Amino acid sequence: MKRMRWFFLSNLALILLLVVAYHFIGADIHQSALGFFEVLVAVLFISLFSAYFAFLFSRYKAKQSLESKMLNTPRNDVEGWLLATVAKQARQAGIPRPQVGIYDSADMNAYASGVSHSMISVSKGLLFFMPRAEAEAVLGHEICHLANMDMPKLIAYQGVLNVGVFYLSVLSSDVVFALFLISSGEILGLMAMLFAVLLFSVLTAALLMRFSRQLEFCADEGGAGLSQRRAMIAALERLSGERYAPLPEKMAVFGIKGSLASGVKRIFMSHPSLDERISLLRRHV
Incomplete structure (x- = not known):
């Protein structure tokens, strides 16, 4: 957040x-x-x-906080798979291949960013602890954020x-x-x-976060299309069951998980709950 x-x-x-x-x-x-x-x-x-x-x-x-290291050439099989998967999904989505980075965290997460120069950064935890089919679904989710021009x-x-x-x-x-x-x-x-500015800004912040949550649902659906729906559901279930650690307050928006919230605070969250997202994907099976 x-x-x-x-x-x-x-x-x-x-x-x-x-x-x-x-x-x-x-x-x-x-x-x-x-x-x-x-x-x-x-x-x-x-x-x-x-x-x-x-x-x-x-x-x-x-980017500065997470210290993502950009990949140009793969140094091992994992990085080779990551670059190849992002390139394949970018072609499927009809967008130029974004820059790809890795940041050092055991947490399983990823985020996309950019308008004219886009990038996707994934955690080491996602690469090494999540099965590749599920990781591919997560990457598809981030690719869809870029393809749908969610940032603009x-x-x-x-x-x-x-x-x-x-x-x-x-x-x-x-x-x-x-x-x-x-x-x-x-x-x-x-x-x-x-x-009045302070009052209306709080109200519009709630509207902006609601819009952001709708974009997350669309990205989930797109990620399921670029990979497999079952893999997208499994990835969200894995994240839901994981000991929660959301991009240590560095970057929740356009990350795959977002943050936990309840009550009034939920109105100001950029992501819907993982249970909501899983339920919606299952409904469209």
């Missing part, structure tokens, strides 16, 4: 900056339709750019949500002052908008 935390905090910082700039510049989006459209385009552009920047930054932090989808979705947060924050603070007939001073108005 650490990567998604960086992603969320980076976007929150930008929206706060936009609201502060809007407040002190004194722009009035209610003056005309043209003025509203201009501000909308500007906010959308900056929001998409910030979401993309936050994604790149979180990707760098995750999340970036675009976050950018659109940023626009909503900005306008809802500005408009809601104006409505509150109007309803209670309060004269909004400069400081009071700014504090009201910043509070």
Whole structure:
């Protein structure tokens, strides 16, 4: 979840900056339709750019934290199988072969990342402790994240949500002052908008995580298609029964397992539970 935390905090910082700039510049989006459209385009552009920047930054932090070693030429049979499997599945999915890396962890996990330059990194635990048929299904899951362009989808979705947060924050603070007939001073108005930003950002974070969970279901289905459905189910069952160790808070998004959660916290998780994913795959057998 650490990567998604960086992603969320980076976007929150930008929206706060936009609201502060809007407040002190004194722009009035209610003056005309043209003025509203201009501000909308500007906010959308900056929001998409910030979401993309936050994604790149979180990707760098995750890669740096996990210290993945990129493979160019295989040094043994295991690495040879890994490169060959990723290349085969990438051809089947119709995408260029991503970079392949291995990070040092006994935990069985893998993650995909990238927009223009994609990469897949797997743990040593997955390579050495998981049967190859199941490991192939896990790799197929990650390949499908790349083939479905899930990373650009999340970036675009976050950018659109940023626009909503900005306008809802500005408009809601104006409505509150109007309803209670309060004269909004400069400081009071700014504090009201910043509070609204924090409130709506939490709500949009829940929407973003729900969208991320739907992408996981799609990647499971795609991974089953690139390998074998039974192998995909078996891999998730193996992960469900494993002593849980989710990418030690380094990078949960687009990893195969995600993180454990219950109650309200589950709303803000990037992955659905493994039981849910297994049940859905079995339903489609």
